Amino acid sequence: MREKQQVSIFWFRRDLRLDDNAGLYHALKSGESVLPLFIFDTLILDKLEDLDDARVTFIHKAIAGLDQELQKYGSSILVKHGAPTEVWIQLLNEYNIKAVYTNHDFEPYAKSRDESVSQILKSKGLELLTYKDHVIFEKQEILKDDGSPYTVFTPYKRKWLEKLNPDFHLKAYPTKKYLKNLLQIPPFEIPALEQLGFSTSSIDFPDKEYQDVIEQYNGTRDFPALDGTSRISVHLRFGTISIREAGSAAFEASEKTWLSELIWRDFYAMILWYFPYTAKSSFRREFDGITWINREEDFKAWCEGNTGYPIVDAGMRQLNTTGWMHNRVRMITASFLCKHLLVDWRWGEAYFARKLIDYDMASNVGGWQWAAGTGNDAAPYFRVFSPDLQTKKFDPKLEYVKKWVPEFSDPFKYVQPIVDHRYARQRALDAYKAGLGKI
Known part of the structure; x- marks a missing residue:
C-alpha cells in the first residue's frame, strides 16, 4: 500500500492571489510542504440561475492564472468540485495532512461551512487555522x-x-520569501467550465489598475x-x-x-x-411591519430597465449587460424599487446577488437596507429620492442615460413612467408610517 503524502493544505476561497496573502503566508512559513487547494462548491454553484454566471468565469480564470504562477515554483493547485465536507473527507483519505490553513469568511453560509469542515478536521486531530485577510x-x-x-x-x-x-x-505579508515551501508536484488538471456545468461569460472584466x-x-x-x-x-x-x-x-x-x-x-x-440576521431581515426590527406591494410586473419592469425613469432604466441595463453598476446609480435604483414601487428590498438584493460580478453580501445587504431605510445608519424612511432630480444633478447632459437607453430621445419609443413620482412618494410615506405603527 502506497504511503500517503504528508502535506499542509492552504485552502483558497476569496483570496485568489499568491502575493500578500495572510493565510498562505502562515502556511508557507510553517516550513511544511504546502498543497494549494480550491473547491468549486456545489452547494453554492447549484443555486446559481445563469449557466454563464460571470463570477464563475472570473474565478475559473483567476484559478488558471494562479496555477500558472505556482508552476513557476514547481507546484500546482488542486481543484476539487463538490460539497466541501465531502471533499475534505476525501482529502483526509488521500493525504497525510499535518495542518489546514485558510482565511476568514464572514457570510452566514461560510461560517456554517467552516464549522462543519472544522468538526471533520477535529475528528482527525486537526484544526482549521484561519486568518484575517479580506x-x-x-x-x-x-x-x-x-x-x-x-x-x-x-x-x-x-x-x-x-x-x-x-x-x-x-x-x-512577504509571501514570496517562502514560496520554496510549496509542495513540488506536476501540474494538476483544472476542470473546464463545462465540466462544472457552466459556460464562459461574455462579460469583460475590469483590470487591476x-x-x-x-x-x-x-x-x-x-x-x-x-x-x-x-x-x-x-x-x-x-x-x-x-x-x-x-x-x-x-x-x-x-x-x-x-x-x-x-x-x-x-x-x-x-x-x-x-448581526447575521440582517442578511434576510431588517436591521431595525421596527420596519418588519411594512406591507410591501410586491407586484411581479413592476419588479419585472425594474429588472429589465423599463420603468419609464431613464436613470433607473440606464442603471439596470448597465447591470444586465456588464455585471456592474455605478455606485450612485445603485442607490437610485434601490431606492426606486423599495419606495416608488414598494417592492421588498430583499427582492432587489437577490437580483443584485444574481447579476453583480462584485457581489459581496455584507456590502450589498448594507447598501440595500440603507436605501430602503431599514438598516443601521440608513437614509431616513421619509427620504424618497427623485430620479429626475438625481439625473439633473449627476447626469445633466444625459450622457449616461443616452448610452444605456438610446430610445429615450424618441417619446414614441420610450415607455411611459410606471408610476407618478408624487403619488409614489406619498404612498411610500403612508406605507412606512403604517408599518411602523404596527410595532
Whole structure:
C-alpha cells in the first residue's frame, strides 16, 4: 500500500492571489510542504440561475492564472468540485495532512461551512487555522468604549482612523520569501467550465489598475457618465487584489474619499458578522411591519430597465449587460424599487446577488437596507429620492442615460413612467408610517 503524502493544505476561497496573502503566508512559513487547494462548491454553484454566471468565469480564470504562477515554483493547485465536507473527507483519505490553513469568511453560509469542515478536521486531530485577510479591521477590532459594536458609520470611521497604524495594518505579508515551501508536484488538471456545468461569460472584466482615479475620486465618483471610479470591486471581492495594497494606496493619497469607501467595506463586514440576521431581515426590527406591494410586473419592469425613469432604466441595463453598476446609480435604483414601487428590498438584493460580478453580501445587504431605510445608519424612511432630480444633478447632459437607453430621445419609443413620482412618494410615506405603527 502506497504511503500517503504528508502535506499542509492552504485552502483558497476569496483570496485568489499568491502575493500578500495572510493565510498562505502562515502556511508557507510553517516550513511544511504546502498543497494549494480550491473547491468549486456545489452547494453554492447549484443555486446559481445563469449557466454563464460571470463570477464563475472570473474565478475559473483567476484559478488558471494562479496555477500558472505556482508552476513557476514547481507546484500546482488542486481543484476539487463538490460539497466541501465531502471533499475534505476525501482529502483526509488521500493525504497525510499535518495542518489546514485558510482565511476568514464572514457570510452566514461560510461560517456554517467552516464549522462543519472544522468538526471533520477535529475528528482527525486537526484544526482549521484561519486568518484575517479580506478586510483591514474585522469583528471585534473596532468597538465602542463599552465593548459593543458600532452601528453608525461616522463614529466607527473615527475610531477606525484612530486605531490605524499604516506600518502595521497595511503592511504586506512577504509571501514570496517562502514560496520554496510549496509542495513540488506536476501540474494538476483544472476542470473546464463545462465540466462544472457552466459556460464562459461574455462579460469583460475590469483590470487591476486603480491608481489614476484615486486623487480625483471625490470629484468624479458621483457622475456615472465619467470613468471616475476604480472598478476594482470584483478584485477585492475575490481577493485578486490585496485589501492592504488598496488601503495603502488610499492612505497615501492626498484625497481621502477612496479610503472612506474601504472603511465602509470594513463597517458592513463587521455589521454582518455581529448581526447575521440582517442578511434576510431588517436591521431595525421596527420596519418588519411594512406591507410591501410586491407586484411581479413592476419588479419585472425594474429588472429589465423599463420603468419609464431613464436613470433607473440606464442603471439596470448597465447591470444586465456588464455585471456592474455605478455606485450612485445603485442607490437610485434601490431606492426606486423599495419606495416608488414598494417592492421588498430583499427582492432587489437577490437580483443584485444574481447579476453583480462584485457581489459581496455584507456590502450589498448594507447598501440595500440603507436605501430602503431599514438598516443601521440608513437614509431616513421619509427620504424618497427623485430620479429626475438625481439625473439633473449627476447626469445633466444625459450622457449616461443616452448610452444605456438610446430610445429615450424618441417619446414614441420610450415607455411611459410606471408610476407618478408624487403619488409614489406619498404612498411610500403612508406605507412606512403604517408599518411602523404596527410595532
